[in-house]
Structure formats: structure tokens, C-alpha cells
Amino acid sequence: xxxxxxxxxxxxxxxxxxxxxxxxxxxxxxxxxxxxxxxxxxxxxxxxxxxxxxxxxxxxxxxxxxxxxxxxxxxxxxxxxxxxxxxxxxxxxxxxxxxxxxxxxxxxxxxxxxxxxxxxxxxxxxxxxxxxxxxxxxxxxxxxxxxxxxxxxxxxxxxxxxxxxxxxxxxxxxxxxxxxxxxxxxxxxxxxxxxxxxxxxxxxxxxxxxxxxxxxxxxxxxxxxxxxxxxxxxxxxxxxxxxxxxxxxxxxxxxxxxxxxxxxxxxxxxxxxxxxxxxxxxxxxxxxxxxx
Numbered sequence: 001x002x003x004x005x006x007x008x009x010x011x012x013x014x015x016x017x018x019x020x021x022x023x024x025x026x027x028x029x030x031x032x033x034x035x036x037x038x039x040x041x042x043x044x045x046x047x048x049x050x051x052x053x054x055x056x057x058x059x060x061x062x063x064x065x066x067x068x069x070x071x072x073x074x075x076x077x078x079x080x081x082x083x084x085x086x087x088x089x090x091x092x093x094x095x096x097x098x099x100x101x102x103x104x105x106x107x108x109x110x111x112x113x114x115x116x117x118x119x120x121x122x123x124x125x126x127x128x129x130x131x132x133x134x135x136x137x138x139x140x141x142x143x144x145x146x147x148x149x150x151x152x153x154x155x156x157x158x159x160x161x162x163x164x165x166x167x168x169x170x171x172x173x174x175x176x177x178x179x180x181x182x183x184x185x186x187x188x189x190x191x192x193x194x195x196x197x198x199x200x201x202x203x204x205x206x207x208x209x210x211x212x213x214x215x216x217x218x219x220x221x222x223x224x225x226x227x228x229x230x231x232x233x234x235x236x237x238x239x240x241x242x243x244x245x246x247x248x249x250x251x252x253x254x255x256x257x258x259x260x261x262x263x264x265x266x267x268x269x270x271x272x273x274x275x276x277x278x279x280x281x282x283x284x285x286x287x288x289x290x291x292x
Contacts, residue, residue: 023048025077026092028267028276029069030283036064038086041279045077051275056086063089068125070256070265070280072272094252094269123236128261132233134194134225137207142221147190151285152257153177153277156239158197158248159209169270170254175213176274177281178220186219188285196234196241197248198224237266258284 027040036058044051056077058064063086067073072092078085123129131145144152155174161167174191181189195201201209206222213220224230234241241250254267254277264284267277 020078020080021048022087023077023079025075025086026271027054027073027075028272028280029067029071029073030279032064032067032069036061038064038067039283040073040075040086041276042077043273043276048079051273053279054084056084058086058089060087063087066091068265069283070125070267072267092271094271122238123263123266125263125266127263129257129263130236132229132236134223134229134233135203137203137210137222139203142192142223144192148261149259150188150190151259151281152190152192153281154192154194154237154255154257156194156196156234156237156250156253158195158250159201159205160197160247162247165270166250166252170252171209171213173254173274173277174220177278178213178217180278181281181285182218184285189219189281191220192223193220194223194230194233196230196239196250198227198230238268256280256284 023045025042027042029038030041031039038058039055041053073089074092075089076087078087131143133143136142155170157167157171171193178185201224206224210217210222237253237255239251239253241248252270256264258264
């Protein structure tokens with residue numbers, strides 16, 4: 001006797017779900033939670049919502065299979081006020097809009113041919129990050145192992161970079177993260193900006209560059225060092241660098257290392273915001289490292 005009422009209720013619920021508004025969305029995965037829920041730092045959706053953290057149900061288990069913490073994703077946001085959901089989740093792959101993709105691929109291939117062993121050093125998410133030793137903007141030696149038990153974020157730059165949206169933007173992201181976590185810098189969080197142009201970027205040059213953010217550089221180290229060690233660190237995180245008519249063309253990576261010394265995330269490109277990076281760092285600092 002209850003079959004028809006239950007069927008009617010099911011049809012009404014299905015109709016309500018299908019009527020919910022859907023929006024294209026972009027975000028950084030902060031957590032993956034059982035049974036099928038994700039927490040995402042979402043970018044602003046114009047005329048719908050501000051940038052914010054949201055928890056989504058994921059109906060399709062196939063959408064979850066390839067996800068891990070720190071991954072950038074494109075997805076469809078189902079705006080059901082009672083149960084917001086994420087559909088059609090796709091891993092977001094960064095494409096440099098200012099570079100011709102085939103040319104970039106050719107240069108990356110050439111770099112691998114010139115340094116055939118470099119690919120062996122590429123570090124996978126979840127693996128312990130090997131120690132390295134560089135020199136900070138004050139000429140002091142710095143080892144990664146000094147920061148054991150802290151969350152560490154690493155990005156790359158060269159001070160002669162002419163594009164504001166590249167090296168300077170990634171460094172400015174760190175500046176904003178430093179302000180957000182000012183009370184936790186050097187205690188729970190360390191930021192490392194590694195120059196891949198050590199022949200130009202001496203400690204004195206880096207100290208001058210760092211003065212742009214002079215009010216909040218405690219716990220933020222601008223690093224240089226011997227070319228072989230810089231090259232090893234770059235290869236470790238997938239950084240590709242080559243000379244292009246006197247300037248350095250390069251990929252962009254921002255890595256986050258957990259308190260256990262393992263790589264949590266390696267964000268490609270510059271499309272994430274400082275707020276999204278900060279949300280990821282806060283999740284890791286506060287024990288939200290999922291191991292996925």
C-alpha cells in the first residue's frame with residue numbers, strides 16, 4: 001500500500017534535485033571525507049556566491065577516484081540549499097595562456113634530453129621530501145630538515161621575471177598567506193621562495209626583493225644556492241626552466257609539505273588564489289592532511 005506514496009515522494013525529490021540551479025565552478029580540494037564528501041575552497045562565482053569553503057556530496061564514486069588533497073578541479077556546483085553537490089568533477093590542468101602549448105612541450109622535452117636523469121627526481125604526492133640545503137637572503141644556510149614538524153610551502157621565482165602574473169604573483173600569494181597566519185609563522189608554518197636563477201639572485205639581491213614584503217617576512221625564506229642543488233630542488237617539484245632569448249621561461253609550481261615531511265600537494269600554474277592556497281595550508285596545519 002506504501003509503494004505509490006514512496007514512488008511519488010521519490011519522483012518529487014528527483015524533480016527538485018533536477019530543478020536545482022547548476023553553475024560551473026573551480027576550486028582546490030581541501031579534504032576528501034567518507035563516504036562520498038569533499039571540502040573545496042571555491043573561487044567566486046559571479047552573481048551567485050563569493051569565494052568560500054564548501055562541503056559537497058559527490059553522487060558518482062567515479063568522480064572521486066582520481067581526487068586527492070590539494071588538487072585543483074573544475075566541476076558543476078548543484079545549488080541545492082539543503083544538500084549542495086558536486087557533479088562532473090574534472091582535474092584542472094593549467095595551460096599558460098601566454099605560451100604556445102606545442103612550443104612549451106618542445107622546450108620541456110629538450111630539457112629532459114639535456115638532463116635525462118632529472119625526471120627520476122620528480123616527487124610524487126604522499127612521498128617524503130628529501131632534504132636539501134640552500135642559502136637564505138641573509139647569507140645563512142637553511143636546510144629543509146630544520147623545519148621538521150611544521151607545515152612548509154615552497155614556491156619558485158627569479159627576481160628578473162618581467163611578468164607580474166608569474167613569479168611576483170606567486171611571491172605575493174606567499175605575502176598574503178604570511179599576513180593571514182602572522183601569529184603562526186616560523187612556529188607552525190614556513191614559506192620558502194627558491195630562486196631558479198642563482199647566478200643572478202645572490203642573497204643580497206634576494207634580500208632587496210624580499211623587502212617588498214618587509215612587514216611579514218618572519219618565517220619566510222628567500223633561497224639561493226649552488227646550481228646543482230637548485231636544479232635538484234627544481235626537478236624534485238617538476239619545475240621546467242629554459243633560456244629564451246636572454247630571459248628564463250619556466251613552469252610554475254607551489255608545493256605544500258605536511259608536518260610529517262611528506263608532499264601533500266603540488267599546485268601547477270598561477271590560477272589559484274592566495275585565499276585558496278591559505279585554505280589548503282590551514283587545513284594541513286590543523287591536522288586535516290588526508291593522505292590522499
